[in-house]
Amino acid sequence: MSKLDDKLFSNRYKSYKETHLFVTDSDKCLDCKDKPCTYVCPAAVYEWSDQENKILTAYEGCVECGTCRYACTFKVIDWQNPKGGYGIQYKFG
Amino acid sequence: MEKFDAIVVGAGPAGLSAAYTLADNGLDVIVIERGDYPGAKNVMGGILYSEPTSQIFPDFWKEAPLERPIIEENYWLLTEGSVTKVGHRNEKFGEAPYNAFSVFRAHFDKWMGEEVKKKGGLVICETVVEDIIQKDGKVIGVSTGRTEGDIYANVVIVAEGVNSMLTQKALKMQKMNMKEDQLAVAVKEVIYLNEEKIEDRFALEKGFGATIEVIGDATKGMVGTAFIYTNKESISIGTGALMSQMIEKKISPNDLLEAFKSNPMVRPLIQGGETKEYAGHMIPEGGYNAMPKLYGNGVLVVGDSAQMVNGFHREGSNMAMISGKLAAETIVEASGKGDFSEKGLASYQSKLEESFIIKDLKKYKNASEYFDHNTELFSLYPELASDAMYNFFKVDGTPKKEMQKKMMREIFAKRSKTSLAKDMYNFWRVLV
Ligand SMILES: Cc1cc2nc3c(=O)[nH]c(=O)nc-3n(C[C@H](O)[C@H](O)[C@H](O)COP(=O)(O)OP(=O)(O)OC[C@H]3O[C@@H](n4cnc5c(N)ncnc54)[C@H](O)[C@@H]3O)c2cc1C
Ligand code: SF4
Numbered sequence: 001m002s003k004l005d006d007k008l009f010s011n012r013y014k015s016y017k018e019t020h021l022f023v024t025d026s027d028k029c030l031d032c033k034d035k036p037c038t039y040v041c042p043a044a045v046y047e048w049s050d051q052e053n054k055i056l057t058a059y060e061g062c063v064e065c066g067t068c069r070y071a072c073t074f075k076v077i078d079w080q081n082p083k084g085g086y087g088i089q090y091k092f093g
Numbered sequence: 094m095e096k097f098d099a100i101v102v103g104a105g106p107a108g109l110s111a112a113y114t115l116a117d118n119g120l121d122v123i124v125i126e127r128g129d130y131p132g133a134k135n136v137m138g139g140i141l142y143s144e145p146t147s148q149i150f151p152d153f154w155k156e157a158p159l160e161r162p163i164i165e166e167n168y169w170l171l172t173e174g175s176v177t178k179v180g181h182r183n184e185k186f187g188e189a190p191y192n193a194f195s196v197f198r199a200h201f202d203k204w205m206g207e208e209v210k211k212k213g214g215l216v217i218c219e220t221v222v223e224d225i226i227q228k229d230g231k232v233i234g235v236s237t238g239r240t241e242g243d244i245y246a247n248v249v250i251v252a253e254g255v256n257s258m259l260t261q262k263a264l265k266m267q268k269m270n271m272k273e274d275q276l277a278v279a280v281k282e283v284i285y286l287n288e289e290k291i292e293d294r295f296a297l298e299k300g301f302g303a304t305i306e307v308i309g310d311a312t313k314g315m316v317g318t319a320f321i322y323t324n325k326e327s328i329s330i331g332t333g334a335l336m337s338q339m340i341e342k343k344i345s346p347n348d349l350l351e352a353f354k355s356n357p358m359v360r361p362l363i364q365g366g367e368t369k370e371y372a373g374h375m376i377p378e379g380g381y382n383a384m385p386k387l388y389g390n391g392v393l394v395v396g397d398s399a400q401m402v403n404g405f406h407r408e409g410s411n412m413a414m415i416s417g418k419l420a421a422e423t424i425v426e427a428s429g430k431g432d433f434s435e436k437g438l439a440s441y442q443s444k445l446e447e448s449f450i451i452k453d454l455k456k457y458k459n460a461s462e463y464f465d466h467n468t469e470l471f472s473l474y475p476e477l478a479s480d481a482m483y484n485f486f487k488v489d490g491t492p493k494k495e496m497q498k499k500m501m502r503e504i505f506a507k508r509s510k511t512s513l514a515k516d517m518y519n520f521w522r523v524l525v
């Protein structure tokens with residue numbers, strides 16, 4: 001387990017059964033050279049899958065900072081609030 | 094149909110200060126928060142200032158959940174293997190009414206929420222405001238994800254924080270895509286250590302606290318800062334840098350924080366501690382130039398949603414709280430006249446202009462943009478300080494006069510005299 005996984009594990013989450021992060025036009029990712037979503041996210045939610053030829057989102061670890069929406073090269077990330085009461089629930093903040 | 098005098102979207106310092114002030118003036122107010130409790134989604138370094146907080150919650154330090162009163166503040170210029178420090182400790186900071194406290198937002202915001210309820214305000218959690226209800230160009234309420242979840246009011250205060258989606262999308266009071274140099278990405282860890290260790294490592298008397306703000310290697314030369322704050326039984330440690338530069342340099346926020354934690358100047362302070370939480374959040378850095386329209390028909394925008402943060406002085410919570418209070422006072426006046434139109438709420442803008450908030454944001458309005466293109470303060474200057482101090486303290490038989498010449502030669506080799514002079518002028522222009 002990487003250090004980041006350990007750290008995310010120390011957080012309190014109430015995971016919802018559905019994602020709140022949507023890549024609305026995944027064709028754009030094919031033309032996206034640097035794929036900033038894969039490194040600017042504090043929780044490493046976005047990962048490029050060679051196998052599926054698209055971005056996968058491990059939304060359960062999202063700390064809801066909102067960075068990805070701005071950092072996406074083609075602005076194709078549709079960021080929704082997780083359903084009320086779900087998602088990260090900081091113990092300290 | 095439920096109708097209130099005011100709806101507040103978001104239970105952070107801005108929203109709760111507004112709600113408290115409204116309830117205290119006898120208005121019917123409801124706060125709607127998406128987290129499990131107020132503070133569940135909120136992140137701060139977190140140093141809370143006494144004076145602005147007591148403007149809303151007098152003598153708060155007698156009851157509120159606080160960590161340590163801050164008696165010492167430090168600035169560090171960090172390189173990979175050195176640090177140059179300035180700091181100030183003062184006994185006066187350790188006496189009521191105090192200057193500042195370290196806090197946890199999840200604890201402090203929850204407390205503010207209880208204070209709002211004591212004054213008769215309603216605080217509803219686990220509820221997302223999904224849209225703003227508008228009719229004939231006027232805001233008349235909000236809709237939530239719940240069944241029959243439409244709520245109406247004379248006025249809506251938007252206190253949704255930096256990820257200001259309602260302000261952008263529903264209200265169109267701000268551009269959808271703010272520039273990446275107007276926002277910083279920050280991460281933070283809470284690391285447990287026992288009280289005695291903290292007091293020994295920071296040379297503190299029992300119960301008191303210290304802060305360290307760090308520039309230089311802490312952000313790998315990117316525009317941003319790192320921080321180390323003492324809590325009762327933990328250290329808050331974090332790094333933040335402009336999003337534009339993180340994207341460009343392909344640096345991940347977690348890697349940046351890990352590198353900072355393992356810098357030999359930092360490591361001894363947190364050694365042996367256990368990470369209890371890892372948080373990520375954006376910080377508004379665009380200042381005055383990034384502010385949205387602040388008021389409209391039946392609506393006011395406060396705190397981080399209005400991008401009110403002074404990054405250079407680590408001030409955000411105070412601007413959030415005071416803007417919340419000023420918005421509430423505007424509504425109290427508007428209620429007296431029964432006029433919640435844009436014109437009726439316009440005095441919010443002038444109240445902000447008269448306060449420190451807009452004055453300070455204006456003062457630094459070109460700073461982020463300037464530093465995004467001129468990063469020397471964060472990359473080169475910590476190195477220059479290190480070289481100068483190293484030579485100053487090093488004893489190796491070189492006569493002082495020669496040593497000083499060598500020192501100046503080394504500095505001019507890294508930055509020409511004219512560039513140094515220009516830097517000084519520009520720093521002075523954007524910061525002073
Ligand atoms: C790492 C870091 C360190 C910082 N350090 C300091 C510091 O030391 N001192 C300082 O003064 N400031 C600091 N700041 C800045 C400070 O945290 C903010 O300025 C302050 O929290 C802003 O308060 P706010 O109420 O405007 O927004 P927030 O605290 O972000 O509150 C917004 C609230 O609205 C809720 N919300 C959002 N959208 C919806 C919706 N649609 N429906 C329902 N609820 C919603 C959120 O869940 C949240 O509770 C720091 C910030 C960061 C990220
Ligand atoms: S940054 Fe946006 S466009 Fe690029 S890979 Fe990620 S989601 Fe796709």
Ligand code: SF4
Nearest residue numbers: 041062063065066068
């Ligand atoms: S909101 Fe933040 S933590 Fe969540 S996916 Fe986007 S960048 Fe990652």
